[in-house]
Amino acid sequence: MANLKQLAQSLGLSITTVSRALDGYADVSAATRERVRDAADKVGYRPNASARRLRRQRAELVAVTLPSDPGHIGPPHFLDMLSGCAEHLAAAGLNLVIAPVPRGESELDICRRFVDGRRVDAMLLVRTKRKDERVEFLQSRGIPFVTNGRTESLLPHPYIDGDGFAGFRAATLRFHAAGHRRIGHIAGPQEYYFAHDRCRGWRAAMEECGLATDLCAEGAPLEQGGYLAALELLRQPSRPTALVCATDEMAIGALRALREVDGGNQISIVGHDDLAMGAFTSPPLSTMRMTGENLGASFASLLLRAIAGEPAEELQELHAIEFVDRDSHRHPAKAA
Amino acid sequence: MANLKQLAQSLGLSITTVSRALDGYADVSAATRERVRDAADKVGYRPNASARRLRRQRAELVAVTLPSDPGHIGPPHFLDMLSGCAEHLAAAGLNLVIAPVPRGESELDICRRFVDGRRVDAMLLVRTKRKDERVEFLQSRGIPFVTNGRTESLLPHPYIDGDGFAGFRAATLRFHAAGHRRIGHIAGPQEYYFAHDRCRGWRAAMEECGLATDLCAEGAPLEQGGYLAALELLRQPSRPTALVCATDEMAIGALRALREVDGGNQISIVGHDDLAMGAFTSPPLSTMRMTGENLGASFASLLLRAIAGEPAEELQELHAIEFVDRDSHRHPAKAA
DNA sequence: CTTGACTCCCAAAACGTTTTGGAGAATCTT
DNA sequence: AAGATTCTCCAAAACGTTTTGGGAGTCAAG
Numbered sequence: 001m002a003n004l005k006q007l008a009q010s011l012g013l014s015i016t017t018v019s020r021a022l023d024g025y026a027d028v029s030a031a032t033r034e035r036v037r038d039a040a041d042k043v044g045y046r047p048n049a050s051a052r053r054l055r056r057q058r059a060e061l062v063a064v065t066l067p068s069d070p071g072h073i074g075p076p077h078f079l080d081m082l083s084g085c086a087e088h089l090a091a092a093g094l095n096l097v098i099a100p101v102p103r104g105e106s107e108l109d110i111c112r113r114f115v116d117g118r119r120v121d122a123m124l125l126v127r128t129k130r131k132d133e134r135v136e137f138l139q140s141r142g143i144p145f146v147t148n149g150r151t152e153s154l155l156p157h158p159y160i161d162g163d164g165f166a167g168f169r170a171a172t173l174r175f176h177a178a179g180h181r182r183i184g185h186i187a188g189p190q191e192y193y194f195a196h197d198r199c200r201g202w203r204a205a206m207e208e209c210g211l212a213t214d215l216c217a218e219g220a221p222l223e224q225g226g227y228l229a230a231l232e233l234l235r236q237p238s239r240p241t242a243l244v245c246a247t248d249e250m251a252i253g254a255l256r257a258l259r260e261v262d263g264g265n266q267i268s269i270v271g272h273d274d275l276a277m278g279a280f281t282s283p284p285l286s287t288m289r290m291t292g293e294n295l296g297a298s299f300a301s302l303l304l305r306a307i308a309g310e311p312a313e314e315l316q317e318l319h320a321i322e323f324v325d326r327d328s329h330r331h332p333a334k335a336a
Numbered sequence: 337m338a339n340l341k342q343l344a345q346s347l348g349l350s351i352t353t354v355s356r357a358l359d360g361y362a363d364v365s366a367a368t369r370e371r372v373r374d375a376a377d378k379v380g381y382r383p384n385a386s387a388r389r390l391r392r393q394r395a396e397l398v399a400v401t402l403p404s405d406p407g408h409i410g411p412p413h414f415l416d417m418l419s420g421c422a423e424h425l426a427a428a429g430l431n432l433v434i435a436p437v438p439r440g441e442s443e444l445d446i447c448r449r450f451v452d453g454r455r456v457d458a459m460l461l462v463r464t465k466r467k468d469e470r471v472e473f474l475q476s477r478g479i480p481f482v483t484n485g486r487t488e489s490l491l492p493h494p495y496i497d498g499d500g501f502a503g504f505r506a507a508t509l510r511f512h513a514a515g516h517r518r519i520g521h522i523a524g525p526q527e528y529y530f531a532h533d534r535c536r537g538w539r540a541a542m543e544e545c546g547l548a549t550d551l552c553a554e555g556a557p558l559e560q561g562g563y564l565a566a567l568e569l570l571r572q573p574s575r576p577t578a579l580v581c582a583t584d585e586m587a588i589g590a591l592r593a594l595r596e597v598d599g600g601n602q603i604s605i606v607g608h609d610d611l612a613m614g615a616f617t618s619p620p621l622s623t624m625r626m627t628g629e630n631l632g633a634s635f636a637s638l639l640l641r642a643i644a645g646e647p648a649e650e651l652q653e654l655h656a657i658e659f660v661d662r663d664s665h666r667h668p669a670k671a672a
Numbered sequence: 673c674t675t676g677a678c679t680c681c682c683a684a685a686a687c688g689t690t691t692t693g694g695a696g697a698a699t700c701t702t
Numbered sequence: 703a704a705g706a707t708t709c710t711c712c713a714a715a716a717c718g719t720t721t722t723g724g725g726a727g728t729c730a731a732g
Contacts, residue, residue, distance in 0.1 A: 003688060004688065004689065005688075013711080014711070014712045014713075015689085015690095015713095016691085016711075016712055017710080019689070019691090020690090020691090020711090023690085027709075027711080028709095028711075029709075029710060029711090032710080032711085044452055046449070046452045047453065047690095048687085048689065049395065049454060049455045050390040050395065050687080050688080050689090051390050051687070051688035051690090052688080053386040053390075053717095054384070054387050054389075054687090054688085054689075054716095055688080055690045055716075055717050056689085057717065059385065061433070066419045066422070078415065079414065079415055082402075083402045083434070083436045084436075086434040086435075087436040087437070087438045090436060091438065095434070096433060096434045096436075097397070097432060097433040097434070098418060098419070098422040098431070098432045098434065099422075099431075100419045100420075100423040100426060100432075101423070116380055116382045117384070117385050118384050119385045223612055252613060252616050253616055255616065259618060264618075277559060277585075277588060277613055279592075280559045280591065282591075282592070282595060282617075282618045339717095339718060339719085340719065350681070351683095351718090351719085352681075352721085353680085353681055355719070355720065355721090356681090356721090363679075363680065363681080364679095364680065365679075365680060365681090368680080383719065383720095384717085384718050386717080387687090387717070387719040387720090390686095390689085390717090390719075391686075391718080391720045391721085392687085392720070
């Protein structure tokens with residue numbers, strides 16, 4: 001409500017002293033420090049953010065880019081993650097701003113605008129692609145950033161990711177151990193790293209078991225995409241007896257396809273993400289999830305450390321995947 | 337990459353002229369304007385955001401508060417809405433920042449911090465409560481804001497909301513017309529305006545039809561809450577034959593309860609929100625949705641108009657509710 | 673040749689903070 | 703008692719922009 005000058009005047013002190021008192025410098029006596037702080041509390045003084053940012057040459061802002069295609073808006077727990085991240089950043093005096101992608105502009109344009117306008121101190125990128133131009137741009141500019149998901153960039157960069165390869169390999173091997181031989185994969189768009197990674201995991205397991213890898217269909221990473229991809233696999237002359245789906249949303253779409261085609265409850269299925277919804281599908285959806293809790297806090301921590309200048313190599317977290325067993329993966333490996 | 341001073345120097349012009357040329361003022365000749373703009377493009381000049389904000393006394397920022405309880409994080413299309421809103425705000429030079437609520441602080445504290453630190457020009461509030469302290473605070477401070485959902489505040493304020501009363505009344509009357517007499521309501525937490533509004537709609541219809549209003553159970557606005565509430569209603573001596581659920585997520589939880597108790601497909605059910613998931617439940621979930629498209633753009637427009645000083649009365653949008661009929665509402669009104 | 677209008681440009685102030693580089697007084701050292 | 707040290711405090715610069723209030727020219731009219 002007031003500014004430093006007024007506060008200083010009312011106390012009969014200089015602006016300098018008031019500022020330093022509030023920041024807790026040792027070169028102002030304990031007595032005045034107290035006096036200043038009391039007065040500041042009483043008038044409800046808050047430093048003007050813009051002025052501080054200008055003087056400190058820091059934006060006190062971190063931007064997170066939202067993918068533009070509706071529905072493609074990142075993992076389902078995205079909002080919880082954002083919230084947690086924003087909360088921990090706030091504790092360090094940083095706010096999280098949303099960087100949407102307007103029609104006609106690329107995600108790269110957005111990065112450019114935020115970075116070149118010195119609007120942010122760092123960026124958070126979600127839904128990385130295998131070749132991600134945003135990553136290359138930010139690396140060339142030397143702006144700190146963290147991605148949710150790896151990329152195939154040559155230079156290392158900070159990221160947090162789940163080990164989709166290991167997870168999908170394990171899930172596929174488990175179906176194999178349960179007697180399944182025709183195990184299909186419902187894949188997400190392969191330009192995304194996560195989708196490609198998970199597909200590779202399934203493929204690796206199939207090859208280890210000496211099985212053909214033709215039971216694979218790709219679709220948009222949503223219910224509809226999973227539904228269509230499942231129908232495609234079910235049209236095959238020799239149907240799969242188990243399905244490994246890139247995401248829970250795709251798996252839920254696939255469940256509907258199964259219900260329509262063979263009444264359901266014949267084909268095993270497993271998803272990934274541990275959507276809350278999964279416990280309420282019919283049958284309840286077995287799934288996988290990245291280990292580790294409070295992802296948002298991890299992102300915030302990595303961002304802060306990246307801003308502090310830690311090298312990228314030390315800012316990479318690859319989390320293991322754990323099974324969340326419900327019912328949908330238990331169907332027997334009958335012949336079709 | 338450069339600042340105004342350097343740019344001016346390289347052109348042999350004053351800072352003033354360069355600044356005004358870039359802003360398109362008429363008092364700089366067309367020739368120099370062109371020259372300045374070309375040079376600015378070439379060096380990729382972007383004005384320093386902090387400096388402009390300080391000088392203009394505007395934060396160029398709008399904050400949206402996220403409810404803290406995980407899962408309670410607003411309506412399901414929330415992220416799409418945010419994205420759309422941020423996009424349209426960006427076109428007006430405003431960015432959207434996320435204001436999470438750290439543990440131990442109230443949503444009011446957050447508002448206070450953002451407003452008193454002059455960090456934002458306006459605020460966007462979601463998931464309003466009937467008595468919402470944030471609204472009262474912002475009104476007392478005279479800060480522009482828009483809410484997603486009405487409140488019972490005495491002073492009018494800008495909002496966008498769906499007419500939950502009319503929607504739930506209509507849904508209930510439709511069940512009555514289809515022969516249902518025991519129509520239950522699965523309600524959200526009544527301190528939220530939307531939950532109370534929807535409950536009132538159901539209740540009004542029941543009373544119009546001369547039916548008792550005791551088949552009502554309240555739960556958290558999530559799958560689990562709907563599941564538990566449905567179980568409660570199904571334990572009643574005289575079961576409902578139809579359920580009107582405050583949200584789709586609750587309805588999906590209720591669907592599971594129905595499957596467990598009577599094998600499903602006996603009791604009609606309808607939700608609200610038109611979650612994409614609803615098309616893939618078993619049975620596909622009939623639901624309702626607020627009319628109007630690109631909600632985010634509407635929020636952005638209202639925010640801009642509120643900042644421009646338009647009176648609150650002209651910034652209120654109450655949208656009609658439309659049915660989205662799938663299968664779950666068609667079960668006959670058998671005797672229990 | 674003056675006057676006024678018009679065009680094009682600029683110096684300087686202002687926004688509210690943080691930080692630099694001391695200044696003056698009090699206290700300690702020798 | 704003089705010098706060194708410590709303790710408090712402060713004036714002024716700086717961050718990069720926008721905006722105010724002109725100041726030179728040029729030109730046409732009187």
